[in-house]
Every structure is written in C-alpha cells, then in structure tokens.
Amino acid sequence: MNINEKIINQDIEREIEKDLLIFNQFMESLKIKIGYKNDFYFLCDLFNRNLIEKIEVNALQIKEMWLDYIKNVEKDHTFQLYIGIPYCYSKCAYCIYHMGVAKDKELEEYAKKLINSIIFFQDVLRKIKFNCCYFGGGTPSLLEEQDLFEIMKIISKSTQFVEGAEKTFECNPQSTTYEKLKIAKEFGFNRVSFGVQSFSRDVLNKINRGYQTKEMVRNCIDWSKRLEFQEIAIDLIIGLYGDSEETFLESFNKAVELKPNKIYLYICQPPKEYLRFYFDNSWEKYNKHFKTLTKKLPEIYKIAEEADYIREDKLKFIDPTQVGAILFNLRTSPIIKHCYTGMQITEKISVFGLGHHVNSCIYETAIYHSTPLEIDPEKNIYNLTMFSKKEQMQFFILNSLENYPRYYIDKIKFRKLFGIELEKVFEDAILKLKILKKIQITHDKIFYLPKENKEKFLYALFFIGRDKIVESLKNYAKPSIFF
Numbered sequence: 001m002n003i004n005e006k007i008i009n010q011d012i013e014r015e016i017e018k019d020l021l022i023f024n025q026f027m028e029s030l031k032i033k034i035g036y037k038n039d040f041y042f043l044c045d046l047f048n049r050n051l052i053e054k055i056e057v058n059a060l061q062i063k064e065m066w067l068d069y070i071k072n073v074e075k076d077h078t079f080q081l082y083i084g085i086p087y088c089y090s091k092c093a094y095c096i097y098h099m100g101v102a103k104d105k106e107l108e109e110y111a112k113k114l115i116n117s118i119i120f121f122q123d124v125l126r127k128i129k130f131n132c133c134y135f136g137g138g139t140p141s142l143l144e145e146q147d148l149f150e151i152m153k154i155i156s157k158s159t160q161f162v163e164g165a166e167k168t169f170e171c172n173p174q175s176t177t178y179e180k181l182k183i184a185k186e187f188g189f190n191r192v193s194f195g196v197q198s199f200s201r202d203v204l205n206k207i208n209r210g211y212q213t214k215e216m217v218r219n220c221i222d223w224s225k226r227l228e229f230q231e232i233a234i235d236l237i238i239g240l241y242g243d244s245e246e247t248f249l250e251s252f253n254k255a256v257e258l259k260p261n262k263i264y265l266y267i268c269q270p271p272k273e274y275l276r277f278y279f280d281n282s283w284e285k286y287n288k289h290f291k292t293l294t295k296k297l298p299e300i301y302k303i304a305e306e307a308d309y310i311r312e313d314k315l316k317f318i319d320p321t322q323v324g325a326i327l328f329n330l331r332t333s334p335i336i337k338h339c340y341t342g343m344q345i346t347e348k349i350s351v352f353g354l355g356h357h358v359n360s361c362i363y364e365t366a367i368y369h370s371t372p373l374e375i376d377p378e379k380n381i382y383n384l385t386m387f388s389k390k391e392q393m394q395f396f397i398l399n400s401l402e403n404y405p406r407y408y409i410d411k412i413k414f415r416k417l418f419g420i421e422l423e424k425v426f427e428d429a430i431l432k433l434k435i436l437k438k439i440q441i442t443h444d445k446i447f448y449l450p451k452e453n454k455e456k457f458l459y460a461l462f463f464i465g466r467d468k469i470v471e472s473l474k475n476y477a478k479p480s481i482f483f
C-alpha cells in the first residue's frame with residue numbers, strides 16, 4: 001500500500017466510525033420510540049415507517065393515481081387485491097395488527113363504509129385483471145352473514161380475475177358458520193385459512209382466545225371439505241405464553257389429524273405489551289420459552305413427514321428466529337397458480353387495498369395506508385409515500401437482506417428492475433461494508449455476512465446512508481403516524 005492509499009483508507013475508516021456512531025444512536029432512539037427489541041428489527045417496516053416522508057391525500061387523488069397507472073402498465077403486471085376487516089372477537093395477547101373489538105353496530109357500519117368504498121373505486125377495479133384476492137383482517141368471518149354476502153357480492157360485481165387466481169377467506173373458527181363458508185364458495189373463493197393458534201384450552205385462555213373449542217375447528221375443516229375449497233389451511237403459533245413442549249406438540253398432532261392441505265406454524269413476533277405482561281418485559285425470558293418449544297421441532301417435522309406433509313423450505317435446519325412461518329404442505333394438495341404475496345418491492349406487484357388501516361402499493365409509484373373509512377368515500381384519507389427511485393432501490397436491498405435463509409442482494413435482478421448497476425448507485429456503502437468485511441461480492445451477488453439480527457440491522461443502514469439517518473434522528477421526537 002502506498003502512502004496515498006494509506007491516507008485514503010484512514011479517511012474512509014474515520015467516515016465509517018462516524019457512520020456507526022450515528023447508526024447506533026438511531027437504533028437506541030428506535031427502541032425508545034417504538035419499543036423494538038434488540039433481536040427484532042424489521043428493516044423494510046422500519047424504512048417505511050420512520051425514514052420516508054408521508055403526505056395525506058384523499059380518495060379522489062388515489063383514484064386518479066390508479067387510473068393513470070393502469071393506462072400504461074405492462075400487460076402481464078401482477079395486481080393483487082386485499083380487503084380488510086379490522087375487527088376481532090377479542091384482542092389476542094400477541095396481536096401486532098391494527099384491529100379493534102367491535103362495539104354495538106360498529107361492524108355493521110364498517111361493512112357499509114367498505115361497500116361504499118368498493119363502489120367508489122369500481123371504475124378502477126373493473127379495469128384491472130387481478131391475480132389474486134385476500135379477504136383478511138382482523139377477522140372477516142366475524143361479519144354477519146348478510147353483510148358478508150353484500151360485501152362479497154359487490155367484490156364479485158366489481159372485479160375480474162385471471163384463471164387460477166387464489167381467493168382467500170380468512171376465518172376464526174369461533175365465528176365461522178357453514179353458511180358463511182357457503183357464501184364465500186358461491187362467490188368464487190377457493191381458499192380458506194383458519195387461525196387456530198393452539199388446541200390447548202389452557203393456552204387459549206391465557207392468550208385471550210379462550211372461546212375457541214376443538215369442535216369449532218373440526219366443524220370448520222369438515223364444512224370446508226364438504227364445500228370443496230381447493231385449499232384449507234390451519235395456522236398455529238410457536239411462542240405462545242403458557243404453551244409447553246407437550247401442549248405445543250399436541251396442537252400440531254391435532255392439526256395433522258384434521259388433514260388440512262396446509263399447516264402454517266407462525267413464529268410469534270412479540271409486541272412490547274406481550275413481553276411486558278407475560279415475560280416481565282424481558283426479551284431473554286421470552287427467548288428461553290421460545291427455545292424450549294423449538295426443541296419439539298424435529299419431532300414435529302417427523303410427524304409431518306409421516307402424515308405426508310412436505311416442508312416447502314426443504315432446509316435441513318431452520319432457524320425459527322429468522323423466519324415468519326414454517327409451512328407444511330400436504331403432498332397431494334392441488335396447487336393454486338397465483339398466490340397472494342402482499343407488498344413485495346422485489347417483484348413487479350401492485351396491491352390494491354380496501355378497508356381501514358390497509359396498505360396498498362402502486363408499483364414504482366407509491367405506497368399508501370388508509371386511515372379509518374368514512375361513510376362518504378370521497379372523504380377517506382390516505383397516508384401516501386411517493387417513492388423516489390433511490391428509495392425504491394433501498395427498499396429492494398433491505399427486502400433482500402431480510403430474505404431468510406439467503407442473505408444476499410441479487411445484482412442481476414437489481415439491474416433488471418432499475419436498469420443500472422447496483423455498485424454504481426451504492427458505491428460508498430459497498431466500499432465501507434467491504435472494509436468492514438461484512439459483505440462478499442461475486443459476479444452476480446453480494447452476500448451479506450452479519451448473522452445476528454442486531455448486527456444485520458446495523459450494517460444495513462449503510463445502504464440508507466448517514467444523511468438520512470441524521471435527518472430522522474432530528475425528527476424522531478415527532479410521533480410516527482402509525483402509532
């Protein structure tokens with residue numbers, strides 16, 4: 001190394017030190033602001049909530065944006081439809097969603113507002129050929145049969161779908177009836193998903209879902225089979241307070257006995273209230289509990305295999321702290337062609353969301369979040385983020401770095417999506433991370449080496465850049481609009 005190179009390197013090292021100082025401060029500030037725990041940072045979520053400016057727009061402006069967008073969109077662009085019911089029978093202890101418990105006529109009124117909103121957007125919706133639809137929440141099965149019928153009728157009148165489109169109706173066994181499932185089937189829904197979480201009465205009581213019984217779940221599965229839904233899914237959760245190795249294993253066994261096409265074993269993402277209430281606000285205590293339950297995973301994999309379920313990930317070893325869910329697929333299940341994926345900046349997908357507190361994405365243009373609906377749909381307000389090209393690229397990178405188990409950025413995909421070389425746009429970040437030995441570069445990929453969640457989060461901030469983080473630190477006293 002000659003003298004000049006040495007000076008340049010020293011300069012960069014000083015810059016890195018400054019960066020790290022600010023990034024660490026930023027992480028501390030987030031902990032205070034929104035209670036993120038050391039081990040649970042969500043990069044894209046954080047980026048969207050805390051680092052990008054948002055503006056308020058009305059429903060007419062949103063409509064115009066969509067109309068403009070679909071005029072020039074590529075023929076094979078993927079459109080997904082999401083309809084949200086943000087109400088539940090009770091609030092589960094671990095819930096991280098925006099939902100409420102409906103009082104008096106609240107749910108009925110919400111159904112009217114939602115219908116008005118669908119009618120308002122009808123002229124946009126009718127111009128789109130959707131690839132799939134997800135009717136979720138909250139709990140859509142909580143709707144009265146008549147309201148459910150009216151909502152599904154208006155959806156069906158206002159939308160068209162490609163062949164083989166997945167249409168999911170999300171249900172809670174407690175509020176599901178044969179009639180409701182029949183309505184969904186009649187309006188073309190081909191997939192039902194039941195949030196069961198656990199079969200243990202004791203665990204369900206502890207997490208505020210004590211009203212659900214095994215008979216309810218059994219009925220739901222039997223009715224769905226009778227109605228010939230193409231896909232029937234059961235959701236369970238690992239990490240519930242009160243669950244033991246035995247009850248956890250028993251729940252999985254019971255789910256297998258009912259033979260749904262799919263079993264999702266979701267990883268509990270504990271919100272701060274959950275930790276405070278059940279685990280003395282101690283992440284370590286929660287982690288210990290979680291790890292105890294994961295000891296049963298090898299047994300669970302064996303049971304699944306013997307019952308002819310295959311694991312989609314096909315990994316020999318899976319780190320449950322790094323994934324959202326473990327999916328078990330019945331080998332003989334029919335395959336639905338176009339599945340709902342939600343917002344994915346790494347793919348060319350637009351999501352049209354309808355309802356309270358629902359996210360939408362107009363690909364390469366904007367993302368927005370609806371505030372509570374009004375009875376007059378023109379008065380609806382949305383928090384909108386116009387993505388700059390650079391921000392889309394940053395979102396792409398953060399999304400790639402979250403993608404367990406392959407922590408890498410695909411340079412070819414980046415070039416295809418944005419028409420420019422990754423190294424050109426993020427030259428500074430890549431150089432610093434290389435010096436820090438946090439990345440490894442090949443001809444088509446950049447492998448991201450940090451393993452611990454906290455480290456992964458910290459070093460990813462190099463792609464966002466010090467300026468943006470400093471700006472955010474200045475504003476961090478302002479409350480985030482989502483909280």
Ligand code: SF4
Nearest residue numbers: 088091092095097138
């Ligand atoms: S059913 Fe789902 S959305 Fe409703 S409270 Fe429970 S976790 Fe939250």
